[in-house]
Amino acid sequence: MDKDINIKVRVWRQHGPKEKGRFETYSLEKVSQSASILEMLDILNEKLVNEDKEPVAYDHDCREGICGMCSLYINGHPHGPDTAITTCQLHMRNFNDGDTITIEPWRSAGFPVIRDLMVDRTAFDKIIQAGGYVTVNTGGTPDANAIPIAKEKADASMDAASCIGCGACVAACKNGSAMLFVSAKVSQFALLPQGRVEAKKRAKSMLAKMDELGFGNCTNTRQCEMECPKSVSIINIARLNREFLKAKGAD
Numbered sequence: 001m002d003k004d005i006n007i008k009v010r011v012w013r014q015h016g017p018k019e020k021g022r023f024e025t026y027s028l029e030k031v032s033q034s035a036s037i038l039e040m041l042d043i044l045n046e047k048l049v050n051e052d053k054e055p056v057a058y059d060h061d062c063r064e065g066i067c068g069m070c071s072l073y074i075n076g077h078p079h080g081p082d083t084a085i086t087t088c089q090l091h092m093r094n095f096n097d098g099d100t101i102t103i104e105p106w107r108s109a110g111f112p113v114i115r116d117l118m119v120d121r122t123a124f125d126k127i128i129q130a131g132g133y134v135t136v137n138t139g140g141t142p143d144a145n146a147i148p149i150a151k152e153k154a155d156a157s158m159d160a161a162s163c164i165g166c167g168a169c170v171a172a173c174k175n176g177s178a179m180l181f182v183s184a185k186v187s188q189f190a191l192l193p194q195g196r197v198e199a200k201k202r203a204k205s206m207l208a209k210m211d212e213l214g215f216g217n218c219t220n221t222r223q224c225e226m227e228c229p230k231s232v233s234i235i236n237i238a239r240l241n242r243e244f245l246k247a248k249g250a251d
C-alpha cells in the first residue's frame with residue numbers, strides 16, 4: 001500500500017545555456033507514493049515559490065506518456081529506473097522513505113540545456129524537416145484494405161511509429177547517437193507502400209542532418225533500446241542502415 005515518504009531531491013540548477021550549473025538538494029516531507037515524479041516536482045516548486053525562491057524549470061505536457069516532453073534523467077536513467085515508461089508515468093512508489101533522488105537534464109551536445117532541467121530538442125525537429133514525411137501525392141483517402149499490406153509489416157510500422165521523439169535514446173547513448181530515433185522515423189514509412197517511394201532519399205537526408213547537428217553514430221551498445229520508453233527495437237537501426245546502403249548504391 002502507498003505511504004507518505006520523506007525524501008531528498010538533488011536537482012540540477014542552471015540559470016541559462018551559458019551559465020555554470022550545479023546540484024542543489026531539497027528536503028520534502030510526507031510525499032504520497034501515489035504521486036507521480038512530476039507531481040512531486042510540482043510540490044517542490046510550490047514550496048520554493050512559498051519560500052520566495054526560483055522554481056525548478058522542467059518540461060512536461062500530456063502527463064500520460066504520449067507527448068515525449070518530460071525529458072528527465074533520474075538516478076542515472078533517462079525516464080528513471082523503471083522500464084518502458086516515460087518520466088510522467090514514474091510514480092513515487094518506486095522510491096522509499098529516506099531516499100535521495102537525483103534529477104538531471106538530458107546530457108547531450110545535441111540537446112543544450114535551456115534552464116535547469118529543460119533542454120532544447122529543436123535538433124529532432126530539424127531531422128524530421130530533413131525528410132521525415134511523405135511528399136508524393138497519395139490521392140484521396142482510399143477504402144480500407146484497398147492497398148493490401150502484410151500484417152507483419154503493418155505491425156512493424158506501427159511499432160516504429162510509437163516513437164514519441166523524447167530523446168531518451170540520445171541521452172542514454174555513450175556516443176550521443178540519434179540512430180534509434182531516426183531509424184524509427186524512417187521505418188514507419190519505409191515499411192508501407194506510400195512511404196517506399198521516397199525511402200532511400202529519406203534515409204540519406206535524415207542521416208546527413210543527424211551528422212550535421214553533431215549527434216554521434218551507433219556502435220551497437222543497445223543502451224538506447226533498453227531506455228526507450230516505447231521499447232523501439234534496434235531492428236529499426238538495421239533497416240535504416242539497409243535503406244542508407246541502397247541510397248548510396250543508387251548514387
Ligand code: SF4
Nearest residue numbers: 163164166167169228
Ligand atoms: S526511439 Fe524511443 S527513446 Fe528515442 S526518441 Fe523515440 S521514443 Fe524516445
Ligand code: FES
Nearest residue numbers: 063067068070088
Ligand atoms: S509529459 Fe507527455 S510523455 Fe510525459
